[in-house]
Amino acid sequence: MxxxxxxxxxxxxxxxxxxxxxxxxxxxxxxxxxxxxxxxxxxxxxxxxxxxxxxxxxxxxxxxxxxxxxxxxxxxxxFGVGPLLICKKEKAATIEAQLKAENYELSTGIPGKYTTANFLLGVAYPNLTHKKELVFSEIEDALINEQIDLGLIIHENRFTYQDKGLHKVIDLGSYWEQLTGCAIxxxxxxxxxxxxxxxxxxxxxxxxxxxxxxxxxxxxxxxxxxxxxxxxxxxxxxxxxxxxxxxxxxxxxxxxxxxxxxxxxxxxxxxxxxxxxxxxxxxx
The missing domain is CATH 3.40.190.10 (Periplasmic binding protein-like II)
Structure with a gap:
């Protein structure tokens, strides 16, 4: 069969x-x-x-x-395996201030509408709705080229983003773990x-x-x-x-x-x- x-x-x-x-x-x-x-x-x-x-x-x-x-x-x-929300290092302070002020006009590159990563993003930042769907491997370059303000990364990009001058805004896996006490x-x-x-x-x-x-x-x-x-x-x-x-x-x-x-x-x-x-x- x-x-x-x-x-x-x-x-x-x-x-x-x-x-x-x-x-x-x-x-x-x-x-x-x-x-x-x-x-x-x-x-x-x-x-x-x-x-x-x-x-x-x-x-x-x-x-x-x-x-x-x-x-x-x-x-x-x-545990410790969740998606990361990242941005360009030089823009980190400004973007984090905008998020705290609930300024959700920021654009976010996501690896797909139906990914669990996007679900967790919706739980943490429900008003962050200006999203652009990209293949997960293209998100870092889109950030570097300033096509987006924030990037939601998964898979092996968790290990390479820092080498490209990118900054972690939040670990959404850790956010989930603290919220529920469960594995993600x-x-x-x-x-x-x-x-x-x-x-x-x-x-x-x-x-x-x-x-x-x-x-x-x-x-x-x-x-x-x-x-x-x-x-x-x-x-x-x-x-x-x-x-x-x-x-x-x-x-x-x-x-x-x-x-x-x-x-x-x-x-x-x-x-x-x-x-x-x-x-x-x-x-x-």
């Missing part, structure tokens, strides 16, 4: 899926047709129901719950609800095995990871992996599900996402 699978070219995703798609583990009769896309493209594909299995942001998941269920393996949650849910792996429960559970089991293999053989997928990484320095790639791939990626567990449930409850309360009735998760 062949299933379509979408995930990003970022090191955390290629680390997770390397063993699965390269048959380093027994795939139990399943094969996968893989597509690599940035997170917002994956979100849009999920909206259209194009893939059997896909990575997507938890914010986007709120809009496709009728089509997809969340797997217990493969998610990106954690960034992205998860979902599967089409039309597939049988047996297939859903098998895919969940295989992704868990793929993550476990990656942890046990950390250098096994280095060529695959480097092939797709935006930042080619190996130390940066593994720093990225260590930040986003952890115990929650093996299995959400009670703590992981609590964080996701808190995110969805808060988003529903503030009318940031549609209400829903479906169970979020694949049956365990």
């Amino acid at each position: 062949k299933l379509t699978l979408g995930f990003s070219p970022c090191p955390n995703d290629t680390f997770i899926f390397d063993a699965l798609i390269h048959h380093k583990i027994d795939t139990e009769g399943l094969s996968f047709e893989v597509s690599f896309d940035d997170v917002e493209t994956l979100n849009q594909k999920a909206m259209r129901g194009e893939l059997d299995i896909t990575k997507l942001s938890f914010h986007a998941f709120a809009y496709v719950i009728e089509k997809y269920a969340l797997l217990h393996a493969g998610s990106a949650l954690g 849910p960034l992205g998860g792996i979902v599967i089409n609800r039309n597939l049988s429960t047996e297939v859903q559970q098998k895919v969940n089991r295989l992704i868990r095995k793929s993550v476990e293999f990656a942890f046990a053989n950390r250098k096994s997928g280095i060529d695959f990871i480097r092939q797709h990484a935006q930042e080619m320095d190996e130390a940066v790639m593994y720093k990225h992996i260590e930040l986003y791939v952890n115990k929650y990626s093996i299995d959400l567990g009670q703590e992981g599900r609590k964080a996701i449930d808190t995110l969805f409850a808060m988003a529903t309360k503030h009318n940031l996402i549609p209400s829903f009735e479906q169970d979020l998760y694949v049956p365990s």
